[in-house]
Amino acid sequence: DPKIIQKPKYLVAVTGSEKILICEQYLGHNAMYWYRQSAKKPLEFMFSYSYQKLMDNQTASSRFQPQSSKKNHLDLQITALKPDDSATYFCASSRLGNQDTQYFGPGTRLLVL
């Protein structure tokens, strides 16, 4: 059974629209993260949450907003979508929110037209 679930697997959106990417983890972890992988770029850290509190935000744009309704959920809301937002978005989790081993979900591939 998958331990980190990301939904949807694929997403096509139009420029200017808003989408929410879903992430749930069933590893009993206390920290969750979002990373982005664009073409020809390394995976880039976006956010980290520990016990549902924001620890770090390396995203320049306020169009990206994480939402944590439960300890094992960390969704990512993206508003005013742009073609440059096209990427694969990975959710990850770790037992503790410092330098613990991180485990990654399967990713959501977003294409903005």
Next chain:
Amino acid sequence: GDQVKQSPSALSLQEGTNSALRCNFSIATTTVQWFLQNPRGSLMNLFYLVPGTKENGRLKSTFNSKESYSTLHIRDAQLEDSGTYFCAAHTGANTGKLTFGHGTILRVHP
């Protein structure tokens, strides 16, 4: 410049041969993770390292914090080893942020 530099960027190996991948860090690094991204895009954990060496089957990895590098050795390469290998560094900040290298694309051929 890149804080985590991986080399080589691409590698082609014949089945049964050995090779080594390397990451050099220009940021203070406390722990390292190695991942394999398979052709479907999933990131699989290979190693989590504090300074030292770990081995798992045909894979062996070392993290030398004093000289700021990590290596991943692949022994007796198999077709299923093909994919993109990433190293990622945890720095001293306790925010959980992993800084990734650009990856090494490995193709193992018969």
